[in-house]
Amino acid sequence: xxxxxxxxxxxxxxxxxxxxxxxxxxxxxxxxxxxxxxxxxxxxxxxxxxxxxxxxxxxxxxxxxxxxxxxxxxxxxxxxxxxxxxxxxxxxxxxxxxxxxxxxxxxxxxxxxxxxxxxxxxxxxxxxxxxxxxxxxxxxxxxxxxxxxxxxxxxxxx
Amino acid sequence: xxxxxxxxxxxxxxxxxxxxxxxxxxxxxxxxxxxxxxxxxxxxxxxxxxxxxxxxxxxxxxxxxxxxxxxxxxxxxxxxxxxxxxxxxxxxxxxxxxxxxxxxxxxxxxxxxxxxxxxxxxxxxxxxxxxxxxxxxxxxxxxxxxxxxxxxxxxxxxxxxxxxxxxxxxxxxxxxxxxxxxxxxxxxxxxxxxxxxxxxxxxxxxxxxxxxxxxxxxxxxxxxxxxxxxxxxxxxxxxxxxxxxxxxxxxxxxxxxxxxxxxxxxxxxxxxxxxxxxxxxxxxxxxxxxxxxxxxxxxxxxxxxxxxxxxxxxxxxxxxxxxxxxxxxxxxxxxxxxxxxxxxxxxxxxxxxxxxxxxxxxxxxxxxxxxxxxxxxxxxxxxxxxxxxxxxxxxxxxxxxxxxxxxxx
Numbered sequence: 369x370x371x372x373x374x375x376x377x378x379x380x381x382x383x384x385x386x387x388x389x390x391x392x393x394x395x396x397x398x399x400x401x402x403x404x405x406x407x408x409x410x411x412x413x414x415x416x417x418x419x420x421x422x423x424x425x426x427x428x429x430x431x432x433x434x435x436x437x438x439x440x441x442x443x444x445x446x447x448x449x450x451x452x453x454x455x456x457x458x459x460x461x462x463x464x465x466x467x468x469x470x471x472x473x474x475x476x477x478x479x480x481x482x483x484x485x486x487x488x489x490x491x492x493x494x495x496x497x498x499x500x501x502x503x504x505x506x507x508x509x510x511x512x513x514x515x516x517x518x519x520x521x522x523x524x525x526x
Numbered sequence: 527x528x529x530x531x532x533x534x535x536x537x538x539x540x541x542x543x544x545x546x547x548x549x550x551x552x553x554x555x556x557x558x559x560x561x562x563x564x565x566x567x568x569x570x571x572x573x574x575x576x577x578x579x580x581x582x583x584x585x586x587x588x589x590x591x592x593x594x595x596x597x598x599x600x601x602x603x604x605x606x607x608x609x610x611x612x613x614x615x616x617x618x619x620x621x622x623x624x625x626x627x628x629x630x631x632x633x634x635x636x637x638x639x640x641x642x643x644x645x646x647x648x649x650x651x652x653x654x655x656x657x658x659x660x661x662x663x664x665x666x667x668x669x670x671x672x673x674x675x676x677x678x679x680x681x682x683x684x685x686x687x688x689x690x691x692x693x694x695x696x697x698x699x700x701x702x703x704x705x706x707x708x709x710x711x712x713x714x715x716x717x718x719x720x721x722x723x724x725x726x727x728x729x730x731x732x733x734x735x736x737x738x739x740x741x742x743x744x745x746x747x748x749x750x751x752x753x754x755x756x757x758x759x760x761x762x763x764x765x766x767x768x769x770x771x772x773x774x775x776x777x778x779x780x781x782x783x784x785x786x787x788x789x790x791x792x793x794x795x796x797x798x799x800x801x802x803x804x805x806x807x808x809x810x811x812x813x814x815x816x817x818x819x820x821x822x823x824x825x826x827x828x829x830x831x832x833x834x835x836x837x838x839x840x841x842x843x844x845x846x847x848x849x850x851x852x853x854x855x856x857x858x859x860x861x862x863x864x865x866x867x868x869x870x871x872x873x874x875x876x877x878x879x880x881x882x883x884x885x886x887x888x889x890x891x892x893x894x895x896x897x898x899x900x901x902x903x904x905x906x907x908x909x910x911x912x913x914x915x916x917x918x919x920x921x922x923x924x925x926x927x928x929x930x931x932x933x934x935x
Contacts, residue, residue: 399684399685399687421542422541422542422545423538423541423542423545424538424541435533436533439532439533439534440533442662442682443532443662443682444662444663444682444685444894445890445891445894445895446894446895446896447685447894447896447897448896449896474866475864475866475867475896475897475898476896479866480866481866481867481870482866482867483866483867483868483895483896483898484867513866513867513868513869513870514869
């Protein structure tokens with residue numbers, strides 16, 4: 369298994385696909401935008417998004433998350449964003465799932481090393497045939513480029 | 527009305543900036559104190575380092591004529607001329623504005639700094655029925671000034687996106703009298719140019735379009751008589767206002783506004799707050815600036831510009847040959863290399879200083895989060911040998927890593 373391949377530790381491929389979609393919709397190339405339409409489709413209208421930073425915690429609904437991201441882009445905080453999963457642990461019961469997803473951010477797709485590494489806590493709910501993100505929580509305070517995420521992958525494989 | 531509000535509060539942004547700059551300070555990469563300097567070499571924290579960080583691109587700050595001009599003015603008028611220009615101005619202002627007007631080919635108003643030029647001009651230039659569009663990476667002092675204009679719509683546009691500017695021009699209704707597009711001539715952290723050719727085309731097509739360009743980093747080293755990039759490459763100029771710096775490549779101190787008419791210049795002088803309320807430039811600064819302006823008008827100044835261009839070209843070729851990841855290929859004195867992370871960029875700056883080259887870290891919020899950078903400049907102070915040695919060191923660090931002591935030899 370390569371470092372970028374989180375593997376699939378879940379019997380429902382649509383759940384793995386939802387997590388892959390999450391990283392896909394928030395990533396974008398230089399000068400572009402996140403996939404706003406895909407993001408709105410993936411996130412439940414009831415979703416809560418929580419971002420922990422050294423300066424404070426941002427509590428957002430789906431529209432608030434879009435507004436924060438648009439503001440960051442408008443003010444030039446990011447000109448591209450590339451984040452992918454490097455480790456995953458899933459706990460699922462029926463139509464609800466909780467995912468501990470280790471991520472790595474790079475300055476672009478061609479970068480050789482991490483801009484940052486951290487953990488996304490993702491809660492999903494089954495909505496018909498698809499899974500939708502009901503909660504997304506991450507901690508930028510403790511994210512750093514050399515963060516070891518092996519423990520999450522190890523637990524995921526157990 | 528006013529600028530689109532940031533998602534984050536002012537206090538939150540201050541906290542973020544403090545955290546990020548404290549990190550650099552604790553890493554020993556900012557807030558240094560210089561010892562002596564001869565232009566080519568700076569003594570930083572007791573260690574002599576080759577200067578690859580100065581904005582004095584033309585290396586004029588020790589030119590004998592500028593030193594004499596400052597010294598003569600000091601002897602004639604004293605250490606300051608302390609009265610608002612609204613009442614009485616040092617006569618050197620008049621001489622300097624005339625000389626700059628001849629060099630720049632427009633009407634010039636000298637200001638205490640480029641930042642104060644923006645603060646004086648923009649609230650006067652922008653009318654009640656105007657729409658203001660600002661490049662998202664325009665200099666911080668531009669954003670500071672547009673914050674003062676809170677009764678008209680102000681929008682941020684993605685960097686150098688002329689297509690978005692054209693779209694907003696098309697959308698502007700009859701209720702919009704003028705559309706101001708505000709940008710930098712040379713972006714000091716991204717080190718690229720404004721899209722002058724495309725902007726000139728829009729000026730010709732849209733009579734409502736007016737440009738305000740911060741050309742601080744393009745003054746002196748480019749253009750006829752050093753008039754900068756905007757005044758050289760934009761046409762027509764009858765709806766263009768340019769702010770420049772006299773404190774960078776010009777070799778003196780202060781700022782200046784280049785305006786299309788004498789009436790507009792006089793209006794900014796009469797009504798622009800800092801033109802009335804802020805202290806005037808000290809006579810020694812005016813004397814050096816006047817000497818520099820006269821130097822800019824002499825034929826040999828083109829040769830001096832050529833000397834810098836040769837060094838920039840030499841650096842560009844060397845950096846490209848070394849396979850270093852240049853941000854853009856625009857031939858400006860500002861060079862920027864991107865690294866994968868903030869610690870990686872910090873390590874390169876630290877390693878270069880250990881090898882005797884002074885260059886700077888550039889990370890968010892000076893540049894986007896996704897572009898941790900090492901920023902350095904080329905000036906006429908730099909010898910070709912120093913440029914070669916600097917590039918060899920950057921390449922060695924890229925190849926061996928910043929902690930490889932063997933590559934520091």
